Amino acid sequence: MNLSLLEPGHIAIIEAIDTDQGLEQRLQALGFRQGREITLIRRAWFSGPLHVRIGTTEVMVRRREAERIYLQEISQNGALA
Amino acid sequence: MKQVAVLGMPNTGKSTFFNRLTGADASIGNWPGITVDLMMAQVKLDSIEAEIVDLPGIYDLRGYSEDEEVVRTFIDKNPLHLVLIILNATQLDRQLSLALQIKRLQVPAILFLNMADEAPKFGVEVDAEKLSERLGMPVVPISAKYGQGYDRAYQTILNLLKEQEEAIQAQPLDQCMRCDSEIAGEMGSLLQDAVTVPRNIKDNLTIRLDRILLHPVFGLPLFFLTMFLMFQLVYAIGTPIQGLMGEITDWLQTAALEPLLAGAPEMLRGFLIDGLYGGLTVVLSFVPIIILFFFAMAIVEDSGYLSRSAFLMDAFMAKLGLDGRSFVMSLMGFGCNVPAIMGTRVMRSPGLRMLTMLVIPFSLCAARLNVFIFMTAALFSATVAPIVLFSLYLFSFVAAILTAAIFQGKYKNSEPLILELPPYRFPTLKQMLLRSWSEVKHFWRWSYKFIIFGVVAIWFLNNFPPGVETASPETFSGIIGQWTQPILDPIGINPQLAIALIFGFIAKEIVIGGLAVIYGQSDGALMGAIAAQIDWVQAYSFMLFTLLYVPCLSTVAVLRSESKSWKFTAFSVIWSLVLAWVASFIFYQGARFLGF
Ligand SMILES: Nc1nc2c(ncn2[C@@H]2O[C@H](COP(=O)(O)OP(=O)(O)O)[C@@H](O)[C@H]2O)c(=O)[nH]1
Secondary structure (H helix, E strand, O other), rough: OOOOOOOOOOOOEEEEEEHHHHHHHHHHOOOOOOOEEEEEEOOOOOOOOEEEEEEEEEEEEEEHHOOOOEEEEEOOOOOEO | OEEEEEEEEEOOHHHHHHHHOOOOOOEEEOOOOOOOOOEEEEEEEEEEEEEEEEEEEEEEEOOOOHHHHHHHHHHHOOOEEEEEEEHHHHHHHHHHHHHHHOOOOOOOOEEEEEEEHHHHHOOEOOHHHHHHHHHHHOOEEOOOOOOHHHHHHHHHHHHHHHHOOOEEEOOOOOOOOOOHHHHHHHHHHHHHHEEOOOOOOOOOHHHHHHHHOOOOOOOOHHHHHHHHHHHHHHHHHHHHHHHHHHHHHHHHHHHHHHHHHOOOOHHHHHHHHHHHHHHHHHHOOOOHHHHHHHHHHHHHHHOHHHHHHHHHHHHHHHHHOOHHHHHHHHOOOOHHHHHHHHHHHHHHOHHHHHHHHHHHHHHOOHHHHHHHHHHHHHHEEEEEEEEHHHHHHHHHHHHHHHHHHHHHHOOOOOOOOOOOOOOOOOOHHHHHHHHHHHHHHHHHHHHHHHHHHHHHHHHHHHOOOOOOOOOOOOOHHHHHHHHHHHHHHHOOOHHHHHHHHHHHHHOOHHHHHHHHHOOOOOOOHHHHHHHHHHHHHHHHHHHHHHOOOOOHHHHHHHHHHHHOOOOHHHHHHHHHHHHHHHHHHHHHHHHHHHHO
């Protein structure tokens, strides 16, 4: 599953990022690294961007980019689903 | 002179720190091979003279963005005595990578953990000593905004500079193939040992505010309300001050300048008063608006709301190749295009910034509104006038959207739109004043020569060859007016109106004044004279043209100073002229065809 499918309020773990190097570098610098927890806070309307949190950093990501970020979802109580 | 560079990720408080260290007395420096403005200051730290450069914020020393390129070029070409690394203590969990990269340059460095005031609120704890030991460089927690830890920071800089006799050439990074994985590993272990980040951040003000301000239903209305209030704040206060300023400069002219130059030959007097002094007053008239605009911008930008606007508006703006910040600037352009174009500097992607700058001049600014109110009053009944004005606003939007849609392929947003949404912060009064002041300086530095030159040139066109009456058909303007008839006649613009359009190049404020000179009448009589000569179709065509062609000299000046490209500036001017002509042509010929 990828980030664009995560439900608001849900937490997942980043499994892989599959983009060109420029974007990957940028994502890494903003905290998107394999194995880190990511929370989807909200989605904007009309297929707008996503608001996510990684650690203490909050960022907005467009859906197209979010589709390239693969996740492993964990359920609300913290266990791997 | 010792060379010091300030380096850090974007939005970590680099500029705030730089201003504190240099006393905000910075200027724009010149470096070979670097095309963006870099702020630099020469300061005396105790007895040591140092030249401090504020480099653009970057994510990765090996990254591909324009800013990252600039930093690499700079480091490559300039040996340094010291690098000051600024990171956000709260976000050390991701930013430490930059410090590890800089460490590999093998230039003396100090790591400042900024926003020390914010970190505890997020429950982030950093063991600075351990970090320093492991990194092999001093680590100092500070708050650049409020000053905590600054004395220690200063002392640390001083000590290192004293020891460092020679400037060091940085080691190239691109030869280190394994660096990325090494850095990832080091970062992991450093974070584990020296940094505590809570797994869940506490419910804080930002989270609660975002729930309201980014609310799926109320978010957008609140955004428009905020923009409306901001617009009002800037222009409801700024426009009267601008008027007052005009009265003062007029008064100076009649009370001092004119009597003083009474004995001078007429040509010289005209050149000095209408040319040079006129140009100066145009430049000055923008100062109050720029101050207020950037006062307001300091608030929306520093608070973090500008980034939120990108989130709120992205669904719509992305289709045009723009983002929400472009929307905010275009909207503010409805007051005045000049500061709006200057405000685009927050967008770091060159393509996005250029496209936004291309769009802003179509925002129907207050100066154009004055022309339209006058013309509609002269030619339309009181019931139709508001509809006419409304239609012009509509055209303004359409022109902007059309421009973005056509040119979004040419000015591609090369950077992925992944924006940080920082916590809400409120700027201090000092920050707001500093921002306004530095923008006024910036405007002044780049624009005054160009604007004064332009005003003098148009004064020349309107008054030469010698001995003819101002703005009469015999002047160069009049000749150009005649000369352009083959192009302007098909859109209903007669030679007199053509001269008014030439006046309009200076500023739209003076179109009415120009018409008064051309027709030799003013106010009500002028309205009558114009109404007697042209019909409503011509008037509307004239207004359409006025709406769309080059807003004013000052806009051209800032387009040039912000884009640093004459080619882009010329392109923007020509595009606006083409669009203006085509729109007026379609309207005028269409209306005539339909029998109006
Ligand atoms: N709370 C807090 N905010 C700060 C501090 N330093 C800077 N800021 C704020 O962080 C934001 C970014 O600062 P700026 O100097 O423009 O960052 P730059 O992009 O790195 O140059 C602004 O809103 C500043 O007011 C600090 O020490 N504490």
